[in-house]
Amino acid sequence: MKFKHTTGEKIFDVFLYIFLGLLAVLFIYPFWTVIAMSFNSATDTMRGGIILWPREFTLNNYRAVFKDNSIFQAYFITIARTVIGTIGHLLFTSALAYGLSKKHLMFRKTYFNLCIITMFFSGGMIPGVLNIFRLGLGNSFLVYVVPGLYSVYDMIIIKSFFNAMPQSLEESAKIDGANDLVIFFRIVLPNAKAVLATIGLATAVGQWNAWFDAYLYVDNPDLWPVQLLLQRVIASATSMSDAVAQNPNITAGSISPYSVQLATIIVAIGPIILIYPFFQKYFVKGMMIGAIKE
Amino acid sequence: MTDHSKSKTKLFLKKLLNQRWLQIMVIPGIIWLVIFCYIPMYGIIIAFQDYTPGNPFWGGSFVGFKHFIAFFNDKYAIQAVWNTLRISFIKLIVTFPAPIIFALLLNEVTSTRFKKLVQSVSYLPYFISWVVMWGLLYALLNINGPLNTVLEELGILDEHIAFLARVDAFIPIAVLSDLWKGVGWSSILYLAAISNVPQDMYEAAYIDGASRLQRCLHITLPSIMPTVTIMLILAVSGILGSNFDQHLLLQNANNVSVARTIDVYVYNMGLQTGRYSYATAVNLARSIVSFFLLYAADRLSRWVSHGERGLF
Numbered sequence: 212m213k214f215k216h217t218t219g220e221k222i223f224d225v226f227l228y229i230f231l232g233l234l235a236v237l238f239i240y241p242f243w244t245v246i247a248m249s250f251n252s253a254t255d256t257m258r259g260g261i262i263l264w265p266r267e268f269t270l271n272n273y274r275a276v277f278k279d280n281s282i283f284q285a286y287f288i289t290i291a292r293t294v295i296g297t298i299g300h301l302l303f304t305s306a307l308a309y310g311l312s313k314k315h316l317m318f319r320k321t322y323f324n325l326c327i328i329t330m331f332f333s334g335g336m337i338p339g340v341l342n343i344f345r346l347g348l349g350n351s352f353l354v355y356v357v358p359g360l361y362s363v364y365d366m367i368i369i370k371s372f373f374n375a376m377p378q379s380l381e382e383s384a385k386i387d388g389a390n391d392l393v394i395f396f397r398i399v400l401p402n403a404k405a406v407l408a409t410i411g412l413a414t415a416v417g418q419w420n421a422w423f424d425a426y427l428y429v430d431n432p433d434l435w436p437v438q439l440l441l442q443r444v445i446a447s448a449t450s451m452s453d454a455v456a457q458n459p460n461i462t463a464g465s466i467s468p469y470s471v472q473l474a475t476i477i478v479a480i481g482p483i484i485l486i487y488p489f490f491q492k493y494f495v496k497g498m499m500i501g502a503i504k505e
Numbered sequence: 506m507t508d509h510s511k512s513k514t515k516l517f518l519k520k521l522l523n524q525r526w527l528q529i530m531v532i533p534g535i536i537w538l539v540i541f542c543y544i545p546m547y548g549i550i551i552a553f554q555d556y557t558p559g560n561p562f563w564g565g566s567f568v569g570f571k572h573f574i575a576f577f578n579d580k581y582a583i584q585a586v587w588n589t590l591r592i593s594f595i596k597l598i599v600t601f602p603a604p605i606i607f608a609l610l611l612n613e614v615t616s617t618r619f620k621k622l623v624q625s626v627s628y629l630p631y632f633i634s635w636v637v638m639w640g641l642l643y644a645l646l647n648i649n650g651p652l653n654t655v656l657e658e659l660g661i662l663d664e665h666i667a668f669l670a671r672v673d674a675f676i677p678i679a680v681l682s683d684l685w686k687g688v689g690w691s692s693i694l695y696l697a698a699i700s701n702v703p704q705d706m707y708e709a710a711y712i713d714g715a716s717r718l719q720r721c722l723h724i725t726l727p728s729i730m731p732t733v734t735i736m737l738i739l740a741v742s743g744i745l746g747s748n749f750d751q752h753l754l755l756q757n758a759n760n761v762s763v764a765r766t767i768d769v770y771v772y773n774m775g776l777q778t779g780r781y782s783y784a785t786a787v788n789l790a791r792s793i794v795s796f797f798l799l800y801a802a803d804r805l806s807r808w809v810s811h812g813e814r815g816l817f
Binding site for chain 2: 245341346363499
């Protein structure tokens with residue numbers, strides 16, 4: 212059925228489209244203007260007035276970012292933690308979910324209660340951090356992966372997916388003499404691709420964006436992910452620009468901390484923005500899975 | 506041992522052996538929970554001790570409620586509580602209704618392509634980290650950045666302002682950046698609730714001569730009210746929490762008197778100043794109050810929905 216709109220409602224439509232269109236621009240604009248400024252010469256950017264396009268086009272800011280190895284090293288760490296962290300999380304969390312989805316599992320109730328309690332109580336920040344250091348995870352790549360191997364919340368989502376899977380799939384393999392581990396890898400995991408993909412994507416974004424764990428636990432710059440590198444660049448740019456304000460001669464060169472920071476931001480978010488259009492619907496699906504559970 | 510209990514033990518072991526692979530899949534998870542969740546939970550005990558780093562959580566000597574008493578006499582801690590309540594309250598007023606209105610407006614859009622475009626674009630900020638967000642803010646609000654330029658050209662500002670360094674700009678920046686980052690993503694839940702409203706209700710209302718505004722206010726809005734209620738109760742119960750990343754990053758020497766929330770104060774005291782026991786005590790006090798807020802929220806939610814919907 213098609214609803215006919217009155218004149219007043221048609222006028223409302225015009226305003227609605229204009230308003231939402233402006234909002235859409237507002238969501239994109241910060242990215243746009245930072246890209247424009249990152250391609251603009253640093254001394255010129257300092258004069259202000261870059262709103263839409265670079266005025267004095269240059270690649271010097273990016274040259275400065277890629278000048279030393281640290282950005283490549285940081286990218287390597289970010290990619291490594293994203294890949295290893297996500298695969299590890301999916302594997303271990305779904306193994307736990309599979310075990311707990313079996314009604315005949317001995318001590319199932321105890322195990323499950325131990326899981327649920329952690330959703331309501333936690334040690335809080337200080338004991339948690341002290342614990343990580345005492346475990347010897349400080350200054351090690353493992354600190355990006357091991358504390359994230361499990362999530363009770365994700366476990367419950369995966370478990371409800373396993374519970375809904377038809378039993379007949381597993382039974383035929385069982386008759387052939389396959390053990391639970393083989394069934395899990397050969398039959399259950401391949402059939403759970405949908406739920407694993409959505410949870411995996413959310414985990415991957417979390418790993419890609421994580422910085423605070425590195426900030427807390429890792430002093431060694433070789434182990435810094437891109438996000439922490441960016442945090443350091445912005446923090447030093449902030450203090451540098453105070454110095455610049457007092458002594459403008461510092462910016463005599465063609466790059467400034469501010470413009471290097473702009474280029475670093477773009478280097479850090481580039482991949483997310485590039486893959487975002489292709490994965491967007493899976494992210495939304497992931498959000499809905501969580502919501503239905505609630 | 507009697508024969509009976511012997512055979513019982515045998516049966517038990519046989520059953521365990523039969524499901525050894527299942528147990529092997531579960532037990533590492535339980536060990537992980539003990540190491541990464543239960544030991545830190547036990548570690549809360551240091552709130553009642555004078556903890557020095559390097560020691561295990563057990564075996565310290567107790568000092569009673571010393572740190573809790575210190576908390577109530579610490580004017581910076583009280584300031585942090587006040588800051589947290591104030592910012593949470595303002596954020597609630599601004600960022601809670603925004604995604605509902607956004608979803609209702611999107612629902613009025615008839616062009617599917619335009620709607621999809623606006624939606625996609627609005628989710629994007631959700632996927633950037635707070636470090637990047639901080640970088641964007643720093644770039645946009647810089648003394649020579651685009652916002653200053655635009656405001657100057659419009660004649661609103663006479664001279665450029667370093668927004669991030671101003672104490673009075675902190676709350677607007679914190680609230681608006683939260684809004685920008687989250688409004689699209691939070692609207693997904695409400696859009697999903699709206700899509701569950703049966704179409705024939707709209708058709709019946711249309712035939713009865715209900716205008717578009719009336720349909721929105723009398724069909725769509727009441728239909729998503731249960732979702733709104735739950736989200737509101739959850740939001741209110743989280744009022745003692747704050748956006749830690751945002752506050753830690755945006756905090757500087759100029760705005761610390763407004764920007765420092767309980768979370769950040771716990772971090773400052775515990776991990777930067779080294780007062781581990783004191784910071785744990787502050788956090789424990791906060792957690793206990795938060796827990797009761799959540800419990801009350803759950804009761805309220807059940808009461809509002811006549812026992813149908815708890816939060817858990």
